[in-house]
Amino acid sequence: MQEQRPTPGARVGTTTGALRAWVLLGALAFVGLPWYLPQDQGLLAATAAAWGGADTASGLVQLLVHRRPWLALGAAGLLLAALASTLPPGRTQGRWLLGAGGGAVIGLLAAGFAIGASGWAFDGLAALFGPLATGQPGIGIGGALVLLSLLMLAGAGLARCGAFRGDVFVASSVLLCSALLLLFVGLPVAKALVGALQDEVGAWSASALVERLGAERVWGLQCLAGGTRCGVAWNTLFLALLTGVGTTVLGSLIALWAERGRTRLAPVLNGLALLPIIMPPFVVGLGLILLFGRAGLVNQALEAAFGITPSRWFYGLFGIWLAQLFAFTPIAFLILRGVVQGIAPSLEEAAQTLRASGWHTFRSVTLPLMKPGLANAFLVGFIESMADFGNPVIVGGSYNVLSTDIFFAIVGAQFDQGRAASLALVLSGFALSAFLLQQRVLGRARYTTVTGKGDAGVALALPPRLKRWCIGLAGPWLLFTLVVYLFALIGGFVKTWGRDYTPTLAHFRTAFDLQWGTHGLVWAGTAWNSLFTTVKLAALAAPLCAALGLLIAWLLARNRFAGQRAFEFAALLAFAIPGTVLGVSYILAFNVPPFELTGTGLIIVLCFVFRNLPVGVRAGAAAFQQLDPSLDEASTMLRAGTAATLRHVVLPLLKPALVAALVYSFVRSMTTVSAVIFLVTAENELATTYIIGRVGNGDYGLALAYCTALIVLMSVVTALIQRLVGQRRLGRRRNAEETRSPAIAV
Numbered sequence: 001m002q003e004q005r006p007t008p009g010a011r012v013g014t015t016t017g018a019l020r021a022w023v024l025l026g027a028l029a030f031v032g033l034p035w036y037l038p039q040d041q042g043l044l045a046a047t048a049a050a051w052g053g054a055d056t057a058s059g060l061v062q063l064l065v066h067r068r069p070w071l072a073l074g075a076a077g078l079l080l081a082a083l084a085s086t087l088p089p090g091r092t093q094g095r096w097l098l099g100a101g102g103g104a105v106i107g108l109l110a111a112g113f114a115i116g117a118s119g120w121a122f123d124g125l126a127a128l129f130g131p132l133a134t135g136q137p138g139i140g141i142g143g144a145l146v147l148l149s150l151l152m153l154a155g156a157g158l159a160r161c162g163a164f165r166g167d168v169f170v171a172s173s174v175l176l177c178s179a180l181l182l183l184f185v186g187l188p189v190a191k192a193l194v195g196a197l198q199d200e201v202g203a204w205s206a207s208a209l210v211e212r213l214g215a216e217r218v219w220g221l222q223c224l225a226g227g228t229r230c231g232v233a234w235n236t237l238f239l240a241l242l243t244g245v246g247t248t249v250l251g252s253l254i255a256l257w258a259e260r261g262r263t264r265l266a267p268v269l270n271g272l273a274l275l276p277i278i279m280p281p282f283v284v285g286l287g288l289i290l291l292f293g294r295a296g297l298v299n300q301a302l303e304a305a306f307g308i309t310p311s312r313w314f315y316g317l318f319g320i321w322l323a324q325l326f327a328f329t330p331i332a333f334l335i336l337r338g339v340v341q342g343i344a345p346s347l348e349e350a351a352q353t354l355r356a357s358g359w360h361t362f363r364s365v366t367l368p369l370m371k372p373g374l375a376n377a378f379l380v381g382f383i384e385s386m387a388d389f390g391n392p393v394i395v396g397g398s399y400n401v402l403s404t405d406i407f408f409a410i411v412g413a414q415f416d417q418g419r420a421a422s423l424a425l426v427l428s429g430f431a432l433s434a435f436l437l438q439q440r441v442l443g444r445a446r447y448t449t450v451t452g453k454g455d456a457g458v459a460l461a462l463p464p465r466l467k468r469w470c471i472g473l474a475g476p477w478l479l480f481t482l483v484v485y486l487f488a489l490i491g492g493f494v495k496t497w498g499r500d501y502t503p504t505l506a507h508f509r510t511a512f513d514l515q516w517g518t519h520g521l522v523w524a525g526t527a528w529n530s531l532f533t534t535v536k537l538a539a540l541a542a543p544l545c546a547a548l549g550l551l552i553a554w555l556l557a558r559n560r561f562a563g564q565r566a567f568e569f570a571a572l573l574a575f576a577i578p579g580t581v582l583g584v585s586y587i588l589a590f591n592v593p594p595f596e597l598t599g600t601g602l603i604i605v606l607c608f609v610f611r612n613l614p615v616g617v618r619a620g621a622a623a624f625q626q627l628d629p630s631l632d633e634a635s636t637m638l639r640a641g642t643a644a645t646l647r648h649v650v651l652p653l654l655k656p657a658l659v660a661a662l663v664y665s666f667v668r669s670m671t672t673v674s675a676v677i678f679l680v681t682a683e684n685e686l687a688t689t690y691i692i693g694r695v696g697n698g699d700y701g702l703a704l705a706y707c708t709a710l711i712v713l714m715s716v717v718t719a720l721i722q723r724l725v726g727q728r729r730l731g732r733r734r735n736a737e738e739t740r741s742p743a744i745a746v
Contacts (some may be wrong), residue, residue, distance in 0.1 A: 026149030035139070058142055070107075117592070139595060191589045196212065218233050277668075278714035342626040406581055431576030687706065
């Protein structure tokens with residue numbers, strides 16, 4: 001019996017049902033959920049009191065009982081959208097949906113920004129309309145769901161009006177992603193950068209921006225005239241170029257060796273390549289200092305063997321570059337591994353059929369097909385280097401970069417927010433330039449290697465010359481990685497690093513002690529609370545970040561719409577801003593209505609999601625450039641909806657990119673420092689802030705013991721993610737060595 005395929009009428013019916021479902025969700029949220037965010041109650045307790053006081057009341061109760069008439073905009077928008085959903089599909093229905101949903105969203109947001117906690121937020125409005133009887137706190141779960149429903153209905157209206165080729169899913173997705181990027185990237189960054197146009201007393205001044213940007217410390221070229229220093233902008237740019245090239249080269253060599261080397265060490269290579277990503281960033285610097293610092297093992301060995309006086313030669317450009325290679329090479333590896341896996345063996349076999357050598361085939365076929373992955377890996381490494389704060393502040397010495405200057409301008413004795421904003425503008429300009437250069441390099445060329453046709457070929461083995469390069473460069477690097485981290489972590493198993501090397505587990509007992517009390521198991525260790533909080537928030541952020549990142553990558557790869565370049569750059573912008581600036585900008589943007597999130601765990605989750613979003617976007621973009629659009633088109637011709645095509649056709653082919661996004665987002669959420677240092681509270685202490693506190697108290701053993709526990713935990717989670725996502729199956733044969741010792745499936 002043949003399976004029935006959906007008819008056009010069924011698809012229209014499905015869309016109409018989705019419209020009514022969004023209307024119903026918005027109505028239920030407006031009637032039954034707290035419109036505002038309660039400051040002293042949990043969500044369940046506040047929901048139970050949705051028909052009660054002004055702090056927890058639903059939108060309907062706020063409108064009718066607590067004198068907040070502006071909320072009538074939400075009710076009117078939902079009512080008009082409900083009426084519009086009964087109209088036949090077409091432009092008339094689209095205009096009503098767009099007007100109802102879009103108008104209500106704009107009106108509610110305008111009221112949210114105009115009305116603060118105690119009344120009008122602007123004196124001019126108070127003079128124009130008179131005082132308000134009551135103000136409003138930040139939007140809660142009820143208000144957020146109503147806004148989401150109205151936004152989705154407005155997206156459906158756009159599609160009905162003919163935009164996005166009439167695809168409701170695409171239109172709603174573009175509208176939703178644009179709103180999220182505007183709210184959680186554009187608004188905070190704008191809040192932080194606006195200070196660049198203000199002078200010391202807060203007055204608007206373009207000359208202040210010109211003066212700050214033209215300072216000798218920023219663009220000085222003394223180094224070219226025989227001096228010892230260049231401006232921080234040139235220092236940052238030079239370091240970012242070195243790091244971008246270095247991480248891309250190392251990541252590609254490791255990916256090629258692991259995927260094409262035909263070696264039984266593939267699982268070991270995958271594990272060692274990902275090791276740096278599962279450590280807090282500052283541990284890299286600490287491990288390198290233990291090896292190369294003035295009192296490190298290398299300097300001690302040089303003094304003992306050759307009488308060379310220990311010095312601070314490691315601190316500076318070389319030290320930062322080496323630390324950043326450790327920290328960011330795994331990201332390049334994650335992006336490039338999926339690209340290498342996706343290259344079709346039939347293309348390489350065609351070249352060999354024409355009697356091309358293995359090296360010529362790699363140089364003329366394989367390497368050009370890796371171009372999207374190489375470009376995206378370089379872009380991520382370049383931007384990560386510019387925004388890095390932890391490594392320059394630990395091993396930078398006298399080599400100043402923009403991220404450290406921005407940090408000290410904010411938290412230092414000078415507290416010059418205008419200077420910090422001006423330097424952040426320079427960083428954003430560098431990031432935009434790199435983004436545009438990447439777009440120009442890739443151009444409009446096609447790099448499709450995964451099509452709907454069968455391809456049972458065996459992937460080309462690495463040419464001997466290239467394999468020697470991989471073993472000669474990537475091999476020592478991976479061993480060096482292992483040594484650095486062993487030295488960094490051994491401190492958790494000795495009493496006092498540098499003085500008493502007696503083995504002990506006392507640090508682990510202090511952090512993770514378990515006891516049995518009268519009421520059962522007691523989590524007596526001092527680190528449990530921070531660990532549970534961090535795991536909970538990271539577990540919430542990782543799937544959201546991966547889903548949003550891959551959705552944005554799909555929208556960019558398979559659709560064309562106005563403002564697409566700005567949309568893509570906005571997804572990268574949070575990466576280009578130092579974490580400390582992003583954290584401060586989140587406080588500035590979300591400390592007042594309508595989005596009053598400061599002090600909650602939600603603001604940390606949002607910071608995790610949008611800070612780590614670019615890796616998912618770039619990994620997805622590189623993967624999509626290998627997928628033939630005809631796969632999507634074939635599914636559409638069989639009358640599958642866009643959502644069904646994504647779920648059943650596209651997503652299974654994106655498993656390497658999905659693993660990269662999930663692993664990176666979870667691990668970075670567990671180990672980030674700078675972006676959340678200003679967002680944590682006593683109720684939401686994170687693992688990294690706990691570790692920093694112990695380091696500040698001089699308790700290095702306890703801090704390193706915690707780092708060891710994090711490594712074990714994140715290794716288990718990374719393996720679990722790989723197992724749950726599974727392996728992308730392209731119908732290709734495996735060589736004999738892979739059959740005997742399979743690599744870790746991704």
